[in-house]
Amino acid sequence: MKMPSEPHTVAMTTLPDEAAGAGVHAGARAGQQSPEQSGTASQQLAVFDPADPFDAGSTFDPEATFDAGLEKRFSLAAQPAAGLEAENISAWFGERKVLDRVSLSMPAGTVTALIGPSGCGKSTFLRILNRMHEMVPSASLAGEVLLDGQDIYDPQQRITAARRNIGMVFQKANPFPAMSIYENTVAGLKLAGLKASRAEKDFLVEDSLRKASLWDEVKDRLHQPGGGLSGGQRQRLCIARSLAVSPRVLLMDEPCSALDPTSTRRVEETIESLRGEVTIVIVTHNMQQAARVSDTCAFFLAAQNTPGVIVEHGDTNAMFSDPRDQRTNDYVNGRFG
Numbered sequence: 001m002k003m004p005s006e007p008h009t010v011a012m013t014t015l016p017d018e019a020a021g022a023g024v025h026a027g028a029r030a031g032q033q034s035p036e037q038s039g040t041a042s043q044q045l046a047v048f049d050p051a052d053p054f055d056a057g058s059t060f061d062p063e064a065t066f067d068a069g070l071e072k073r074f075s076l077a078a079q080p081a082a083g084l085e086a087e088n089i090s091a092w093f094g095e096r097k098v099l100d101r102v103s104l105s106m107p108a109g110t111v112t113a114l115i116g117p118s119g120c121g122k123s124t125f126l127r128i129l130n131r132m133h134e135m136v137p138s139a140s141l142a143g144e145v146l147l148d149g150q151d152i153y154d155p156q157q158r159i160t161a162a163r164r165n166i167g168m169v170f171q172k173a174n175p176f177p178a179m180s181i182y183e184n185t186v187a188g189l190k191l192a193g194l195k196a197s198r199a200e201k202d203f204l205v206e207d208s209l210r211k212a213s214l215w216d217e218v219k220d221r222l223h224q225p226g227g228g229l230s231g232g233q234r235q236r237l238c239i240a241r242s243l244a245v246s247p248r249v250l251l252m253d254e255p256c257s258a259l260d261p262t263s264t265r266r267v268e269e270t271i272e273s274l275r276g277e278v279t280i281v282i283v284t285h286n287m288q289q290a291a292r293v294s295d296t297c298a299f300f301l302a303a304q305n306t307p308g309v310i311v312e313h314g315d316t317n318a319m320f321s322d323p324r325d326q327r328t329n330d331y332v333n334g335r336f337g
């Protein structure tokens with residue numbers, strides 16, 4: 001294991017003494033922030049990548065009609081799954097430390113389930129994996145998140161790139177209610193700085209909705225509002241929206257906890273079909289779901305008044321059938337949590 005690295009202090013607050021004692025220093029990078037990092041959300045969204053084939057700066061024909069090259073163009077732009085490494089992640093809200101030096105390897109194309117009782121830091125950990133934790137005013141963190149070996153918190157790295165590469169789906173599905181199903185599906189393109197013609201969008205809408213197991217249910221009403229869908233359909237629409245920008249990693253925070261069994265099954269089918277194409281990290285309180293969908297599993301726990309840690313992680317089958325730690329055994333067998 002590596003020594004704790006410099007903290008990625010984003011908030012204006014000072015890190016607690018405890019953090020300084022652990023070898024990290026508040027504000028170590030405060031003076032080194034790129035303009036992008038210190039900019040407003042709208043400034044961040046205005047940053048485009050000229051190397052990206054969909055970017056505003058690239059040659060692009062808005063009048064292009066569907067042709068055989070289109071799928072190729074999109075599959076070229078589609079990115080392969082990437083491995084994600086979290087190294088010594090600690091997190092604070094104000095003075096309160098909620099995660100303590102959590103390290104986890106999430107290999108490319110696999111499904112990792114994060115399990116553990118409420119309040120042990122699973123959502124915080126997930127938000128750190130795509131730079132959303134720093135949106136909370138009092139939040140700070142230390143450690144590294146490596147996407148195929150590259151630190152997403154490196155000041156040279158764009159926050160927009162991290163968000164495009166590492167998509168996220170939440171417990172509460174939040175499509176734009178008045179926006180059509182079609183427009184909801186491609187809503188992420190603009191935010192990611194990707195530009196697509198009408199024909200390209202048509203292609204992406206069908207492709208993404210198919211991947212999210214929603215196409216058959218909505219193909220005849222693509223231009224009706226997203227708000228008119230059932231809860232389960234809305235969740236799959238949000239998954240389609242995430243997939244439309246071709247993320248390399250997809251984070252899912254209890255995506256099925258508000259869904260009926262049929263929608264839950266569809267979401268699980270989607271996860272199954274994405275295996276290998278996208279790296280998936282899913283928080284779930286449903287042990288059967290963790291056992292069904294994941295290759296590896298990490299059990300988080302926070303003892304009273306202490307920050308969350310990973311008690312055990314490894315092959316899902318082994319963790320469920322023969323856990324090494326008694327606390328894991330008790331949790332997966334429903335004795336607490």
Ligand SMILES: Nc1ncnc2c1ncn2[C@@H]1O[C@H](COP(=O)(O)OP(=O)(O)O)[C@@H](O)[C@H]1O
Binds near residue numbers: 117121
């Ligand atoms: N925005 C926030 N401000 C302050 N404390 C928070 C915030 N979000 C979460 N916490 C606290 O951080 C700890 C971890 O929360 P969370 O990551 O949501 O856990 P989990 O997802 O495992 O239920 C909890 O004690 C929670 O109360």
Ligand SMILES: [Mg+2]
Binds near residue numbers: 122283
């Ligand atoms: Mg949570």
